[in-house]
Amino acid sequence: METTAPPYPQTGRNVPTRARERAAYDRATVHAILDGGYVCHLGYVRDGAPVVLPTLYARSGETLYLHGSTGSRPLRGADPGVAVCVTVTHVDGLVLARSAFHHSINYRSVVVQGTAYQVTDPREKAAALDVLVDHVVPGRAADSRPANAKELAATAVLRLELAEVSAKLRTGGPNDEPEDAQLPHWSGVIPVATGYGAPIPAADQAAETPLPDYLKPGAPRGAA
Protein backbone atom coordinates (compact mmCIF):
# COMPACT_ATOMS: atom_id res chain seq x y z
CA MET A 1 0.00 0.00 0.00
CA GLU A 2 2.82 2.34 0.86
CA THR A 3 4.45 1.93 -2.51
CA THR A 4 1.38 3.25 -4.30
CA ALA A 5 1.27 6.42 -2.19
CA PRO A 6 2.28 9.57 -4.04
CA PRO A 7 5.94 10.58 -3.83
CA TYR A 8 7.14 13.24 -1.41
CA PRO A 9 6.66 16.69 -2.93
CA GLN A 10 9.65 18.50 -4.35
CA THR A 11 10.13 21.85 -2.65
CA GLY A 12 12.63 24.62 -2.96
CA ARG A 13 14.66 23.03 -0.19
CA ASN A 14 14.83 19.35 -1.03
CA VAL A 15 15.84 19.45 -4.69
CA PRO A 16 19.62 19.14 -4.90
CA THR A 17 21.53 21.80 -6.79
CA ARG A 18 23.84 19.20 -8.29
CA ALA A 19 23.54 15.60 -9.53
CA ARG A 20 19.75 15.91 -9.65
CA GLU A 21 19.58 12.65 -11.58
CA ARG A 22 20.58 10.92 -8.35
CA ALA A 23 17.61 12.30 -6.41
CA ALA A 24 14.51 10.23 -5.60
CA TYR A 25 11.25 11.12 -3.91
CA ASP A 26 9.22 7.92 -3.99
CA ARG A 27 8.21 6.53 -0.65
CA ALA A 28 9.42 2.99 -1.25
CA THR A 29 12.98 4.18 -1.90
CA VAL A 30 12.96 6.59 1.04
CA HIS A 31 11.47 4.05 3.45
CA ALA A 32 13.96 1.36 2.44
CA ILE A 33 16.91 3.66 3.09
CA LEU A 34 15.52 4.78 6.43
CA ASP A 35 14.66 1.24 7.51
CA GLY A 36 18.14 0.01 6.57
CA GLY A 37 19.82 2.08 9.30
CA TYR A 38 19.34 3.15 12.88
CA VAL A 39 21.88 5.94 13.49
CA CYS A 40 21.02 9.24 11.82
CA HIS A 41 22.80 12.56 12.01
CA LEU A 42 20.50 15.10 13.60
CA GLY A 43 21.18 18.72 12.77
CA TYR A 44 19.76 21.74 14.55
CA VAL A 45 20.73 25.34 15.11
CA ARG A 46 22.07 26.48 18.47
CA ASP A 47 22.91 30.14 19.04
CA GLY A 48 22.93 30.61 15.29
CA ALA A 49 25.46 27.83 14.63
CA PRO A 50 24.84 24.36 13.24
CA VAL A 51 25.14 21.31 15.49
CA VAL A 52 25.14 17.74 14.18
CA LEU A 53 24.86 14.78 16.55
CA PRO A 54 24.57 11.04 15.91
CA THR A 55 21.15 9.95 17.12
CA LEU A 56 19.15 6.74 17.20
CA TYR A 57 16.02 6.77 15.07
CA ALA A 58 13.26 4.55 13.77
CA ARG A 59 10.45 4.97 11.27
CA SER A 60 6.82 4.21 11.99
CA GLY A 61 4.68 4.84 8.93
CA GLU A 62 5.25 8.45 7.96
CA THR A 63 6.72 9.38 11.34
CA LEU A 64 10.36 9.33 12.36
CA TYR A 65 11.10 8.87 16.05
CA LEU A 66 14.39 10.21 17.43
CA HIS A 67 15.83 9.08 20.72
CA GLY A 68 17.41 11.33 23.29
CA SER A 69 17.73 12.18 26.91
CA THR A 70 15.71 14.98 28.41
CA GLY A 71 19.02 16.64 29.28
CA SER A 72 20.34 16.72 25.74
CA ARG A 73 20.62 20.04 24.00
CA PRO A 74 18.43 19.58 20.92
CA LEU A 75 15.50 18.56 23.03
CA ARG A 76 15.50 21.52 25.36
CA GLY A 77 12.83 23.75 24.06
CA ALA A 78 11.67 21.12 21.57
CA ASP A 79 8.19 22.05 22.70
CA PRO A 80 6.63 23.79 20.72
CA GLY A 81 9.08 22.40 18.19
CA VAL A 82 12.61 22.68 16.89
CA ALA A 83 13.78 22.97 13.28
CA VAL A 84 15.85 19.92 12.42
CA CYS A 85 17.48 18.14 9.54
CA VAL A 86 17.83 14.38 9.84
CA THR A 87 20.21 12.64 7.46
CA VAL A 88 20.72 8.90 7.05
CA THR A 89 23.58 7.65 4.87
CA HIS A 90 24.63 4.17 3.77
CA VAL A 91 27.96 3.76 2.03
CA ASP A 92 27.81 0.92 -0.51
CA GLY A 93 31.07 1.16 -2.37
CA LEU A 94 34.26 2.99 -3.21
CA VAL A 95 34.30 3.99 -6.87
CA LEU A 96 37.80 4.07 -8.32
CA ALA A 97 38.05 5.79 -11.69
CA ARG A 98 41.13 6.16 -13.88
CA SER A 99 41.05 9.90 -13.18
CA ALA A 100 41.25 11.32 -9.67
CA PHE A 101 38.36 13.63 -10.57
CA HIS A 102 35.87 10.81 -11.20
CA HIS A 103 36.54 8.96 -7.98
CA SER A 104 33.30 8.67 -6.10
CA ILE A 105 31.30 6.82 -3.47
CA ASN A 106 28.29 4.61 -4.04
CA TYR A 107 25.78 5.55 -1.39
CA ARG A 108 22.14 5.87 -0.48
CA SER A 109 21.05 8.78 1.68
CA VAL A 110 17.85 10.39 2.89
CA VAL A 111 17.46 13.94 4.13
CA VAL A 112 14.40 14.88 6.17
CA GLN A 113 13.76 18.52 7.01
CA GLY A 114 11.07 19.80 9.27
CA THR A 115 10.04 20.61 12.80
CA ALA A 116 10.52 17.99 15.51
CA TYR A 117 8.26 17.82 18.54
CA GLN A 118 8.66 16.12 21.89
CA VAL A 119 6.49 13.08 22.38
CA THR A 120 4.72 13.85 25.62
CA ASP A 121 1.93 11.29 25.64
CA PRO A 122 3.23 8.43 27.82
CA ARG A 123 1.59 5.75 25.70
CA GLU A 124 2.98 7.11 22.45
CA LYS A 125 6.38 7.47 24.11
CA ALA A 126 6.38 3.88 25.35
CA ALA A 127 5.27 2.65 21.93
CA ALA A 128 7.94 4.75 20.22
CA LEU A 129 10.65 3.28 22.44
CA ASP A 130 9.50 -0.21 21.46
CA VAL A 131 9.73 0.85 17.82
CA LEU A 132 13.26 2.15 18.41
CA VAL A 133 14.46 -1.02 20.14
CA ASP A 134 12.83 -3.29 17.57
CA HIS A 135 14.23 -1.23 14.74
CA VAL A 136 17.80 -1.93 15.87
CA VAL A 137 17.19 -5.56 16.86
CA PRO A 138 13.87 -6.88 15.53
CA GLY A 139 12.13 -8.89 18.24
CA ARG A 140 14.07 -7.39 21.12
CA ALA A 141 11.41 -5.12 22.64
CA ALA A 142 9.30 -8.07 23.76
CA ASP A 143 12.39 -9.77 25.22
CA SER A 144 13.52 -7.08 27.65
CA ARG A 145 12.15 -5.41 30.76
CA PRO A 146 9.91 -2.50 29.72
CA ALA A 147 10.80 0.96 30.95
CA ASN A 148 9.28 1.93 34.28
CA ALA A 149 7.77 5.35 34.99
CA LYS A 150 11.07 6.84 36.17
CA GLU A 151 12.94 5.58 33.12
CA LEU A 152 10.23 6.80 30.78
CA ALA A 153 10.43 10.23 32.37
CA ALA A 154 14.21 10.31 31.88
CA THR A 155 13.90 9.46 28.20
CA ALA A 156 12.95 11.93 25.54
CA VAL A 157 11.58 11.02 22.15
CA LEU A 158 11.15 13.45 19.30
CA ARG A 159 8.72 12.94 16.46
CA LEU A 160 9.31 14.27 12.98
CA GLU A 161 6.80 13.83 10.18
CA LEU A 162 8.09 12.64 6.83
CA ALA A 163 6.90 15.55 4.71
CA GLU A 164 9.91 17.36 3.25
CA VAL A 165 12.02 14.40 2.25
CA SER A 166 14.47 13.47 -0.46
CA ALA A 167 16.70 10.53 -1.21
CA LYS A 168 19.91 10.56 -3.16
CA LEU A 169 21.65 7.51 -4.57
CA ARG A 170 24.71 6.65 -6.57
CA THR A 171 25.18 3.15 -7.94
CA GLY A 172 27.30 1.45 -10.56
CA GLY A 173 30.84 1.71 -11.78
CA PRO A 174 33.13 4.64 -12.48
CA ASN A 175 32.21 7.23 -15.12
CA ASP A 176 35.58 7.77 -16.70
CA GLU A 177 36.14 10.12 -19.59
CA PRO A 178 36.27 8.16 -22.87
CA GLU A 179 39.80 9.33 -23.49
CA ASP A 180 40.91 7.86 -20.14
CA ALA A 181 39.69 4.35 -20.90
CA GLN A 182 43.09 3.16 -22.04
CA LEU A 183 44.99 4.40 -19.01
CA PRO A 184 46.69 1.57 -17.11
CA HIS A 185 45.05 2.31 -13.72
CA TRP A 186 42.77 -0.36 -12.28
CA SER A 187 39.22 0.96 -12.12
CA GLY A 188 36.06 -0.40 -10.60
CA VAL A 189 34.19 -0.61 -7.31
CA ILE A 190 35.17 -1.88 -3.87
CA PRO A 191 31.92 -2.98 -2.19
CA VAL A 192 31.34 -1.72 1.36
CA ALA A 193 28.89 -3.25 3.81
CA THR A 194 28.14 -3.34 7.51
CA GLY A 195 28.93 -6.65 9.16
CA TYR A 196 27.96 -8.12 12.51
CA GLY A 197 30.22 -10.22 14.70
CA ALA A 198 29.37 -13.07 17.04
CA PRO A 199 27.33 -11.90 20.06
CA ILE A 200 29.44 -11.32 23.19
CA PRO A 201 27.51 -12.20 26.36
CA ALA A 202 27.64 -9.78 29.27
CA ALA A 203 30.20 -10.60 31.94
CA ASP A 204 27.44 -11.33 34.45
CA GLN A 205 25.35 -13.34 31.99
CA ALA A 206 24.09 -16.59 33.54
CA ALA A 207 25.76 -19.48 31.71
CA GLU A 208 22.47 -21.17 30.86
CA THR A 209 20.94 -18.13 29.14
CA PRO A 210 20.26 -19.15 25.55
CA LEU A 211 20.96 -16.92 22.57
CA PRO A 212 17.52 -15.92 21.28
CA ASP A 213 16.58 -16.73 17.68
CA TYR A 214 16.50 -13.05 16.71
CA LEU A 215 20.25 -12.80 17.48
CA LYS A 216 21.31 -15.88 15.56
CA PRO A 217 23.15 -15.54 12.25
CA GLY A 218 20.86 -14.62 9.39
CA ALA A 219 18.29 -12.79 11.50
CA PRO A 220 17.19 -9.53 9.85
CA ARG A 221 19.20 -6.48 10.85
CA GLY A 222 19.83 -3.08 9.41
CA ALA A 223 23.09 -1.41 8.61
CA ALA A 224 24.51 1.16 10.97
Next chain:
Amino acid sequence: METTAPPYPQTGRNVPTRARERAAYDRATVHAILDGGYVCHLGYVRDGAPVVLPTLYARSGETLYLHGSTGSRPLRGADPGVAVCVTVTHVDGLVLARSAFHHSINYRSVVVQGTAYQVTDPREKAAALDVLVDHVVPGRAADSRPANAKELAATAVLRLELAEVSAKLRTGGPNDEPEDAQLPHWSGVIPVATGYGAPIPAADQAAETPLPDYLKPGAPRGAA
Protein backbone atom coordinates in the same frame (compact mmCIF):
# COMPACT_ATOMS: atom_id res chain seq x y z
CA MET B 1 54.74 14.15 18.32
CA GLU B 2 51.05 14.61 17.81
CA THR B 3 50.18 12.57 20.84
CA THR B 4 52.17 14.87 23.13
CA ALA B 5 50.40 17.99 21.86
CA PRO B 6 47.98 19.53 24.36
CA PRO B 7 44.35 18.40 24.15
CA TYR B 8 41.71 20.46 22.35
CA PRO B 9 40.37 23.14 24.70
CA GLN B 10 36.99 22.64 26.28
CA THR B 11 34.63 25.44 25.41
CA GLY B 12 31.05 26.25 26.20
CA ARG B 13 30.01 24.52 23.00
CA ASN B 14 31.95 21.28 22.90
CA VAL B 15 31.31 19.93 26.39
CA PRO B 16 28.33 17.57 26.23
CA THR B 17 25.44 18.22 28.56
CA ARG B 18 25.02 14.52 29.23
CA ALA B 19 27.31 11.49 29.59
CA ARG B 20 30.32 13.76 30.05
CA GLU B 21 32.39 10.78 31.15
CA ARG B 22 32.26 9.63 27.53
CA ALA B 23 33.85 12.80 26.19
CA ALA B 24 37.49 13.03 25.15
CA TYR B 25 39.61 15.93 23.95
CA ASP B 26 43.06 14.44 23.41
CA ARG B 27 44.42 14.69 19.90
CA ALA B 28 45.38 11.02 19.54
CA THR B 29 41.80 9.90 20.20
CA VAL B 30 40.28 12.56 17.95
CA HIS B 31 42.74 11.92 15.12
CA ALA B 32 42.20 8.16 15.25
CA ILE B 33 38.42 8.55 14.97
CA LEU B 34 38.73 11.03 12.11
CA ASP B 35 41.30 8.91 10.27
CA GLY B 36 39.14 5.81 10.63
CA GLY B 37 36.40 7.21 8.37
CA TYR B 38 35.95 9.20 5.20
CA VAL B 39 32.27 10.21 5.10
CA CYS B 40 31.31 12.90 7.56
CA HIS B 41 28.00 14.66 8.08
CA LEU B 42 28.44 18.34 7.32
CA GLY B 43 25.95 20.67 8.94
CA TYR B 44 25.36 24.30 8.06
CA VAL B 45 22.55 26.81 8.32
CA ARG B 46 20.56 27.80 5.24
CA ASP B 47 17.83 30.42 5.52
CA GLY B 48 17.84 29.88 9.26
CA ALA B 49 17.28 26.12 9.04
CA PRO B 50 19.79 23.33 9.59
CA VAL B 51 21.02 21.27 6.64
CA VAL B 52 23.07 18.08 7.05
CA LEU B 53 24.73 16.42 4.06
CA PRO B 54 27.07 13.43 3.79
CA THR B 55 30.43 14.71 2.61
CA LEU B 56 33.84 13.22 1.90
CA TYR B 57 36.61 14.43 4.20
CA ALA B 58 40.22 13.84 5.12
CA ARG B 59 42.52 15.10 7.84
CA SER B 60 45.92 16.63 7.23
CA GLY B 61 47.60 17.58 10.50
CA GLU B 62 45.22 19.94 12.27
CA THR B 63 43.23 20.70 9.11
CA LEU B 64 40.14 18.92 7.86
CA TYR B 65 39.50 19.04 4.11
CA LEU B 66 35.93 18.67 2.88
CA HIS B 67 35.10 17.77 -0.69
CA GLY B 68 32.36 19.36 -2.74
CA SER B 69 31.37 20.72 -6.08
CA THR B 70 31.42 24.44 -6.71
CA GLY B 71 27.70 24.19 -7.38
CA SER B 72 26.81 22.68 -4.03
CA ARG B 73 24.89 24.76 -1.56
CA PRO B 74 27.19 24.86 1.47
CA LEU B 75 30.05 26.16 -0.60
CA ARG B 76 28.28 29.09 -2.14
CA GLY B 77 29.39 32.02 -0.14
CA ALA B 78 31.96 29.94 1.73
CA ASP B 79 34.30 32.82 1.11
CA PRO B 80 34.81 34.59 3.56
CA GLY B 81 33.67 31.52 5.49
CA VAL B 82 30.66 29.51 6.55
CA ALA B 83 29.80 28.24 10.03
CA VAL B 84 29.78 24.45 9.97
CA CYS B 85 29.59 21.43 12.21
CA VAL B 86 31.34 18.30 10.97
CA THR B 87 30.46 15.04 12.67
CA VAL B 88 32.09 11.65 12.15
CA THR B 89 30.56 8.56 13.72
CA HIS B 90 31.65 4.93 13.86
CA VAL B 91 29.21 2.35 15.21
CA ASP B 92 31.06 -0.45 16.99
CA GLY B 93 28.34 -2.49 18.61
CA LEU B 94 24.74 -2.95 19.64
CA VAL B 95 24.43 -3.05 23.42
CA LEU B 96 21.57 -5.24 24.59
CA ALA B 97 20.68 -4.81 28.24
CA ARG B 98 18.06 -6.72 30.22
CA SER B 99 16.05 -3.50 30.44
CA ALA B 100 14.85 -1.62 27.38
CA PHE B 101 16.07 1.59 29.03
CA HIS B 102 19.73 0.52 29.15
CA HIS B 103 19.94 -0.54 25.53
CA SER B 104 22.67 1.44 23.87
CA ILE B 105 25.15 1.67 21.03
CA ASN B 106 28.92 1.40 21.28
CA TYR B 107 30.30 4.14 19.12
CA ARG B 108 33.11 6.62 18.57
CA SER B 109 32.27 10.06 17.27
CA VAL B 110 33.99 13.39 16.74
CA VAL B 111 32.28 16.75 16.43
CA VAL B 112 34.19 19.68 14.90
CA GLN B 113 32.69 23.14 15.01
CA GLY B 114 34.09 26.20 13.33
CA THR B 115 34.24 28.25 10.18
CA ALA B 116 35.07 26.55 6.89
CA TYR B 117 36.82 28.37 4.08
CA GLN B 118 37.17 27.59 0.41
CA VAL B 119 40.62 26.46 -0.64
CA THR B 120 41.43 28.84 -3.48
CA ASP B 121 45.16 28.29 -3.92
CA PRO B 122 45.47 25.80 -6.82
CA ARG B 123 48.44 24.03 -5.30
CA GLU B 124 46.79 23.60 -1.92
CA LYS B 125 43.62 22.42 -3.67
CA ALA B 126 45.48 19.83 -5.75
CA ALA B 127 47.34 18.63 -2.66
CA ALA B 128 44.08 18.45 -0.68
CA LEU B 129 42.45 16.33 -3.40
CA ASP B 130 45.39 13.92 -3.20
CA VAL B 131 44.89 13.76 0.56
CA LEU B 132 41.17 13.04 0.05
CA VAL B 133 41.77 10.26 -2.48
CA ASP B 134 44.57 8.69 -0.44
CA HIS B 135 42.48 8.91 2.72
CA VAL B 136 39.79 6.67 1.19
CA VAL B 137 42.22 4.33 -0.59
CA PRO B 138 45.81 4.76 0.61
CA GLY B 139 48.13 4.73 -2.37
CA ARG B 140 45.49 5.60 -4.93
CA ALA B 141 46.37 9.24 -5.66
CA ALA B 142 49.66 8.27 -7.31
CA ASP B 143 47.89 5.58 -9.36
CA SER B 144 45.31 7.72 -11.16
CA ARG B 145 45.31 10.55 -13.66
CA PRO B 146 45.68 13.85 -11.78
CA ALA B 147 42.96 16.45 -12.19
CA ASN B 148 43.45 18.87 -15.07
CA ALA B 149 42.80 22.60 -14.81
CA LYS B 150 39.15 22.31 -15.82
CA GLU B 151 38.49 19.52 -13.32
CA LEU B 152 40.28 21.41 -10.57
CA ALA B 153 38.12 24.45 -11.29
CA ALA B 154 34.95 22.34 -11.07
CA THR B 155 35.95 20.93 -7.70
CA ALA B 156 35.59 22.78 -4.44
CA VAL B 157 37.48 21.98 -1.30
CA LEU B 158 36.73 23.47 2.09
CA ARG B 159 39.25 23.69 4.88
CA LEU B 160 38.29 23.60 8.53
CA GLU B 161 40.83 23.94 11.30
CA LEU B 162 40.64 21.47 14.17
CA ALA B 163 40.20 23.94 17.02
CA GLU B 164 36.81 23.40 18.64
CA VAL B 165 36.73 19.63 18.75
CA SER B 166 35.40 16.90 20.95
CA ALA B 167 35.18 13.14 20.80
CA LYS B 168 32.61 10.95 22.44
CA LEU B 169 32.93 7.21 22.98
CA ARG B 170 30.98 4.37 24.47
CA THR B 171 32.60 0.98 24.91
CA GLY B 172 31.93 -2.18 26.88
CA GLY B 173 28.91 -4.20 27.86
CA PRO B 174 25.47 -3.25 29.10
CA ASN B 175 25.03 -1.31 32.33
CA ASP B 176 22.03 -3.08 33.74
CA GLU B 177 20.48 -2.20 37.07
CA PRO B 178 21.69 -4.64 39.74
CA GLU B 179 18.12 -5.77 40.38
CA ASP B 180 17.77 -6.75 36.71
CA ALA B 181 20.78 -9.09 36.67
CA GLN B 182 18.64 -12.16 37.25
CA LEU B 183 16.15 -11.46 34.46
CA PRO B 184 16.13 -14.22 31.82
CA HIS B 185 16.87 -11.92 28.85
CA TRP B 186 20.12 -12.46 26.98
CA SER B 187 22.36 -9.42 27.39
CA GLY B 188 25.61 -8.44 25.84
CA VAL B 189 27.05 -6.82 22.75
CA ILE B 190 26.68 -7.52 19.03
CA PRO B 191 29.88 -6.23 17.37
CA VAL B 192 29.41 -4.06 14.29
CA ALA B 193 32.11 -3.34 11.73
CA THR B 194 32.51 -2.12 8.18
CA GLY B 195 33.53 -4.80 5.73
CA TYR B 196 34.90 -4.64 2.19
CA GLY B 197 34.00 -7.02 -0.60
CA ALA B 198 36.09 -8.28 -3.49
CA PRO B 199 36.94 -5.50 -5.97
CA ILE B 200 34.62 -5.42 -9.01
CA PRO B 201 36.50 -4.31 -12.16
CA ALA B 202 34.85 -1.72 -14.38
CA ALA B 203 32.96 -3.13 -17.36
CA ASP B 204 35.48 -1.63 -19.76
CA GLN B 205 38.50 -2.70 -17.72
CA ALA B 206 41.21 -4.26 -19.91
CA ALA B 207 41.53 -7.93 -18.96
CA GLU B 208 45.26 -7.75 -18.31
CA THR B 209 45.00 -4.85 -15.81
CA PRO B 210 46.41 -6.18 -12.53
CA LEU B 211 44.80 -5.47 -9.15
CA PRO B 212 47.23 -3.11 -7.40
CA ASP B 213 48.72 -4.12 -4.06
CA TYR B 214 46.85 -1.36 -2.22
CA LEU B 215 43.54 -3.00 -3.17
CA LYS B 216 44.47 -6.51 -2.13
CA PRO B 217 42.99 -8.05 1.03
CA GLY B 218 44.63 -6.76 4.17
CA ALA B 219 45.61 -3.37 2.75
CA PRO B 220 44.89 -0.56 5.21
CA ARG B 221 41.48 1.03 4.82
CA GLY B 222 39.20 3.09 7.02
CA ALA B 223 35.61 2.45 7.96
CA ALA B 224 32.85 4.31 6.18
